Amino acid sequence: MTAYAPSAASRTSGIARVGVRSVRRVRRHARTRSTTVCLGLVVALVVVAGAGLVLGDFPLTLDQLVATLLGQGTTASSFIVLGLRLPRVLTGLLVGVCFGLSGTTFQNLLRNPLASPDIIGISYGASAGGVLAILLLGWTGMAVSGAALGGALVSAGLIYALAWRGGLSGYRFVLVGVGVSALMLAVVDYLMTRADVYEATAALVWLTGSLNGSSATQLEPLALACLVLVPLTLLSGRALLVLQLGDDVAASVGLRVEAARLVAIVLGVMLAAVATAAAGPVGFVAFVAGPIAKRLTRGSGPSLVPAALVGAVVVVLSDVAGQHLLPVELPVGVVTAAVGAPYLLWLLVRSNRAGVGG
Amino acid sequence: MVLTTTPTAARRVPDREGARGRTAPVLLLTAGVVVLLSLASLAVGARSVPTSTVLEALTHYDPTSTDQLVVVTSRLPRTVLGLLVGAALGLAGCAMQGVTRNPLADPGILGVNGGAALAIVLGISVFGVTDAAGYVWFAFGGAAVASVLVYTVAALGREGATPVKLALAGAALTAFFGAITTALLLRDQQAFDQFRFWQVGSLNGRDLGVTAAVLPFLVVGGLLALVLGRGLNTLALGDDVARGLGARVGLIRVATALAVVLLCGAATAAAGPVGFVGLTIPHVARALVGTDYRRILPTSMLLGPVLLLTADVVGRVIARPGEVQVAIVTALLGAPVFVVLVRRHRLAGL
Amino acid sequence: MSETRPLVEGAPDARPHRLETQGLVLSYGDRPVVDDLSVTIPDGRITVIVGANGCGKSTLLRGMARLVRPVRGAVLLDGKSVHDTPSKEVARVLGLLPQAPVAPEGITVTDLVGRGRYPHQGWFRQWGAADDEAVAHALAATGTTELADRRIEDMSGGQRQRVWIAMALAQETDLLLLDEPTTYLDLSHQVDVLDLLTDLNRERGTTIVVVMHDLNLACRYADHMIAMAEGAVAAEGPPSEVVTPELVQRVFGLESLVVADPVSQTPTVVPIGRHHCAERV
Numbered sequence: 001m002t003a004y005a006p007s008a009a010s011r012t013s014g015i016a017r018v019g020v021r022s023v024r025r026v027r028r029h030a031r032t033r034s035t036t037v038c039l040g041l042v043v044a045l046v047v048v049a050g051a052g053l054v055l056g057d058f059p060l061t062l063d064q065l066v067a068t069l070l071g072q073g074t075t076a077s078s079f080i081v082l083g084l085r086l087p088r089v090l091t092g093l094l095v096g097v098c099f100g101l102s103g104t105t106f107q108n109l110l111r112n113p114l115a116s117p118d119i120i121g122i123s124y125g126a127s128a129g130g131v132l133a134i135l136l137l138g139w140t141g142m143a144v145s146g147a148a149l150g151g152a153l154v155s156a157g158l159i160y161a162l163a164w165r166g167g168l169s170g171y172r173f174v175l176v177g178v179g180v181s182a183l184m185l186a187v188v189d190y191l192m193t194r195a196d197v198y199e200a201t202a203a204l205v206w207l208t209g210s211l212n213g214s215s216a217t218q219l220e221p222l223a224l225a226c227l228v229l230v231p232l233t234l235l236s237g238r239a240l241l242v243l244q245l246g247d248d249v250a251a252s253v254g255l256r257v258e259a260a261r262l263v264a265i266v267l268g269v270m271l272a273a274v275a276t277a278a279a280g281p282v283g284f285v286a287f288v289a290g291p292i293a294k295r296l297t298r299g300s301g302p303s304l305v306p307a308a309l310v311g312a313v314v315v316v317l318s319d320v321a322g323q324h325l326l327p328v329e330l331p332v333g334v335v336t337a338a339v340g341a342p343y344l345l346w347l348l349v350r351s352n353r354a355g356v357g358g
Numbered sequence: 359m360v361l362t363t364t365p366t367a368a369r370r371v372p373d374r375e376g377a378r379g380r381t382a383p384v385l386l387l388t389a390g391v392v393v394l395l396s397l398a399s400l401a402v403g404a405r406s407v408p409t410s411t412v413l414e415a416l417t418h419y420d421p422t423s424t425d426q427l428v429v430v431t432s433r434l435p436r437t438v439l440g441l442l443v444g445a446a447l448g449l450a451g452c453a454m455q456g457v458t459r460n461p462l463a464d465p466g467i468l469g470v471n472g473g474a475a476l477a478i479v480l481g482i483s484v485f486g487v488t489d490a491a492g493y494v495w496f497a498f499g500g501a502a503v504a505s506v507l508v509y510t511v512a513a514l515g516r517e518g519a520t521p522v523k524l525a526l527a528g529a530a531l532t533a534f535f536g537a538i539t540t541a542l543l544l545r546d547q548q549a550f551d552q553f554r555f556w557q558v559g560s561l562n563g564r565d566l567g568v569t570a571a572v573l574p575f576l577v578v579g580g581l582l583a584l585v586l587g588r589g590l591n592t593l594a595l596g597d598d599v600a601r602g603l604g605a606r607v608g609l610i611r612v613a614t615a616l617a618v619v620l621l622c623g624a625a626t627a628a629a630g631p632v633g634f635v636g637l638t639i640p641h642v643a644r645a646l647v648g649t650d651y652r653r654i655l656p657t658s659m660l661l662g663p664v665l666l667l668t669a670d671v672v673g674r675v676i677a678r679p680g681e682v683q684v685a686i687v688t689a690l691l692g693a694p695v696f697v698v699l700v701r702r703h704r705l706a707g708l
Numbered sequence: 709m710s711e712t713r714p715l716v717e718g719a720p721d722a723r724p725h726r727l728e729t730q731g732l733v734l735s736y737g738d739r740p741v742v743d744d745l746s747v748t749i750p751d752g753r754i755t756v757i758v759g760a761n762g763c764g765k766s767t768l769l770r771g772m773a774r775l776v777r778p779v780r781g782a783v784l785l786d787g788k789s790v791h792d793t794p795s796k797e798v799a800r801v802l803g804l805l806p807q808a809p810v811a812p813e814g815i816t817v818t819d820l821v822g823r824g825r826y827p828h829q830g831w832f833r834q835w836g837a838a839d840d841e842a843v844a845h846a847l848a849a850t851g852t853t854e855l856a857d858r859r860i861e862d863m864s865g866g867q868r869q870r871v872w873i874a875m876a877l878a879q880e881t882d883l884l885l886l887d888e889p890t891t892y893l894d895l896s897h898q899v900d901v902l903d904l905l906t907d908l909n910r911e912r913g914t915t916i917v918v919v920m921h922d923l924n925l926a927c928r929y930a931d932h933m934i935a936m937a938e939g940a941v942a943a944e945g946p947p948s949e950v951v952t953p954e955l956v957q958r959v960f961g962l963e964s965l966v967v968a969d970p971v972s973q974t975p976t977v978v979p980i981g982r983h984h985c986a987e988r989v
Contacts, residue, residue, distance in 0.1 A: 018853075019844035019845070019847055019848050019853050020840050020841055020844040022844070022847075022853060022856050023818055023822075023840050023843045023844045023847070023856060024840055025857075026816065026818040026819075026856050026857045027818060027822070027835075027840075029857070030816070030819065162697050162700075162701065163700075163701075165701060172700055172701075175462065175700045176697055176700055176701075178462065178696075179693045179694075179696045179697040179700065180693070180697070182633060182634060182689045182692070182693045182696075183689060183690065183693040183694075185633075185689065186685070186686045186689035186690055186693075189557070189558040189683070189685065189686055190558075190682065190683075190686050192554050192557075192558075193554055193555055193557075193558050193683065197547060197550065197551040200550070200551075200554055201544075201547055201550060204540070204543065204544065204550065204554075205544065208540050208544070235831070238826070238829070241823055241826075242823055242826050244812045245809065245810070245811070245812070245820075245823060246806070246809055246810055248770070248775055248804070248806035248809070249805075249806060249809055251773075251774070251775050251795070252773055252775070252799065252802075252803055252804035252805075252806070253799050253803070253823070253824055253826040253827055253879060254795045254796035254797075254798065254799025254800070254826055254827035255795065255826065256795050283533065283537075284533065294814075298814060299814070300812045300813060300814040300815035300816070300819060301812075301819075328541070328545065330541055330544070331544070333537075333540075334537045334540050334541045334544075335537075337533045337534065337536060337537035337540075338534060338537040338538065338541075340533065341530040341531065341533040341534035341537065342530070342534065344526060344529070344530040344533075345511055345526075345527065345530045345531070345534075349511065349514050349515065
């Protein structure tokens with residue numbers, strides 16, 4: 001029972017009612033904006049996914065597509081859509097969701113828009129694992145994904161263990177990540193210069209991040225992992241909201257700061273690892289999804305759902321563009337970097353505020 | 359390559375006691391180590407050459423002796439290059455950390471590596487360049503163009519080229535060039551086959567011609583960096599205080615960037631991208647001689663070759679008769695040292 | 709360290725209190741910042757902790773709010789150690805506003821204040837009517853209702869501080885600790901904030917503990933004052949009894965005259981420096 005007890009008079013007074021109404025109005029306004037943005041992103045996603053299903057060497061019309069999706073298409077269109085294109089689009093979607101969530105989680109946790117898994121070393125660990133599997137062990141397909149997952153987890157564990165000193169400072173985490181990623185990169189470099197050119201090319205393709213070779217069998221584990229990780233991450237959003245205010249404020253409103261941070265890091269790492277396992281280290285998605293979502297919703301929290309949707313749109317759109325809209329076919333990783341980098345530069349040129357990114 | 363600024367690093371006053379007395383012995387000792395390492399570099403390899411033969415080769419060269427031939431034609435160029443590249447990277451890293459007031463600054467953040475790589479790939483696939491001597495000019499040109507772009511973009515806006523903007527611009531341009539590079543490589547397997555070896559910095563296969571080509575840039579860049587000591591000291595106090603003391607902040611920044619581009623661009627052009635030297639050497643130097651840049655710069659210049667030559671010698675030894683490229687070994691040696699530094703809070707400003 | 713402890717009204721343990729420390733030792737690294745400190749915070753009163761820089765007052769406050777783990781000793785809330793009580797449970801009773809808190813970019817007042825409701829929510833208890841009301845009351849109490857949809861970064865220092873206090877209020881705790889809430893504010897805003905805290909105390913009975921730099925304002929607003937020096941208590945009690953020229957010399961190293969504030973009749977410390985001293989009487 002609290003000592004705080006607004007007097008009966010003030011509780012029923014008009015002023016208090018106005019206050020509550022005002023609070024509700026402001027909250028509703030923010031929610032509405034967020035919902036609108038999400039709906040818009042879903043629409044964009046549907047459009048881009050549709051393009052991915054319709055375009056190609058065997059183009060389909062819209063009604064052909066719908067018919068096929070409903071199970072009434074020809075054998076040819078069923079094979080192409082359901083067997084080839086749909087798995088690819090869905091993989092791209094889930095990969096984008098995972099990278100988007102992972103990136104915005106790290107950026108919020110470490111309070112630094114520069115801190116995304118591609119930069120702090122998790123992705124390099126996955127790269128090392130994948131390249132090791134391809135070049136040293138001669139693995140392909142699912143086994144490579146597994147190795148990449150293992151690589152990501154090992155490097156994340158290494159970074160956490162090395163950065164932990166009676167607690168985790170975001171700064172130290174990033175710094176140790178730089179060191180560990182350099183080590184991983186050295187491993188990749190070593191392997192790339194020892195293999196023959198054909199193997200090395202295969203490794204290069206994988207390293208770039210590509211949705212080639214997506215299949216339903218590969219999609220299954222990714223989907224299952226997302227089924228577990230995505231809801232857990234969304235639930236951790238409340239803790240992230242409070243962690244944003246600084247460790248001291250977070251602790252004083254009752255959050256167990258170290259535990260919450262550990263959970264968030266584990267989730268962020270798993271998301272990035274799973275996505276990298278499926279498609280290789282697709283660059284920039286994790287980095288841009290959060291900032292774009294934030295700008296769209298004009299919110300101040302981690303904007304998890306919008307970031308996930310932005311990630312999905314970016315990956316699927318980049319893949320479609322890389323396959324059909326450019327004069328040469330390019331893997332999704334090249335397109336995301338080619339588009340993400342100028343975006344970053346534009347952010348930079350536009351911003352006049354001191355302290356952005358620092 | 360992540361960079362976040364540390365405002366606390368700005369408030370550092372050069373410490374006088376002890377450090378001043380230490381500098382001369384440290385420099386002498388380091389110079390001595392460098393000489394020893396150079397001799398080791400000349401003697402060690404797939405084929406061990408006794409030291410007496412090495413000295414003979416240097417003083418009374420006899421081309422008929424195979425050992426002496428190896429020493430002079432193969433190991434001497436790489437040792438000389440190793441000395442120069444190590445010194446250049448050490449200096450460049452020190453200058454970069456000074457001008458950005460950031461213990462994480464690596465000379466590569468100016469986009470040098472990304473630009474050089476793209477230029478090399480263009481050289482290979484479009485112009486059919488195949489050897490180190492040819493690479494040099496493309497790489498240097500690419501590095502220069504990239505750095506100018508990075509600096510220009512970062513300098514837009516009110517505050518000029520602040521450390522954070524430099525870092526972001528560098529990261530963005532490196533990624534952008536990387537995307538184009540990868541796209542080109544994916545379509546031209548032959549170019550990829552050549553490029554993947556350049557991509558990992560190495561002292562192998564570079565004759566004295568390569569060294570001669572980059573020497574002028576290294577000398578100019580090196581001299582420029584060495585005279586920036588006082589300017590960097592003032593800059594370390596923060597832009598506002600520095601201006602209050604009469605320093606021309608913009609000029610110091612541009613001069614430093616120029617020195618870094620010359621040094622790092624030339625080093626990368628000659629040996630390919632080598633990491634960690636520029637990042638960790640300044641910290642070791644600072645731990646030895648204090649925080650005065652007039653002392654840290656020459657110390658870094660001598661410590662750089664120590665790391666690089668050690669890495670090169672180790673690389674030749676651990677995989678006989680082949681070798682592990684120097685860039686890989688510097689990462690393997692440098693990364694653990696870096697992590698240890700981070701854990702012990704030895705990085706300035708943390 | 710404290711060879712003379714001035715009289716306090718009644719023995720410390722006799723006054724009702726919920727928050728106390730026993731033999732508390734807090735340190736950063738190997739250096740003890742708070743050394744064997746035992747204080748009780750009187751319930752329903754405004755306690756102000758003063759002392760020179762580095763005396764350990766902020767550390768003490770953070771230790772009491774369980775942000776710093778004690779090397780030895782304990783912090784007791786309602787008789788139980790705060791470190792043995794679940795974090796959320798403590799947060800429903802004890803709130804802390806730390807020094808210079810940082811707000812995320814673009815956050816609105818309502819959003820920020822709303823985050824103070826965290827200890828009252830859970831997996832199965834998301835946002836509800838009680839939360840809306842708590843936020844509304846917190847805004848009303850701090851006079852920030854008209855600012856409800858404004859962004860924090862567009863506000864003045866005084867407004868911003870009031871919003872942070874509103875966030876702490878939305879937490880609906882019986883005890884509120886504030887670490888230097890007035891240090892960077894204009895004098896008018898300082899008085900504003902302190903008057904607001906006094907309102908809270910008088911109208912709702914909230915126990916308030918404030919760490920302050922300004923000795924004179926501290927004297928005016930404190931019911932109970934704790935003066936610290938070098939990690940230990942130098943004196944505690946009502947300001948009128950605690951603040952003497954001897955204490956000021958011991959704690960701040962300052963020669964002074966203590967006179968009655970003409971507005972509030974509380975002690976006012978008048979410093980004696982090397983210049984501008986009229987003929988001493």
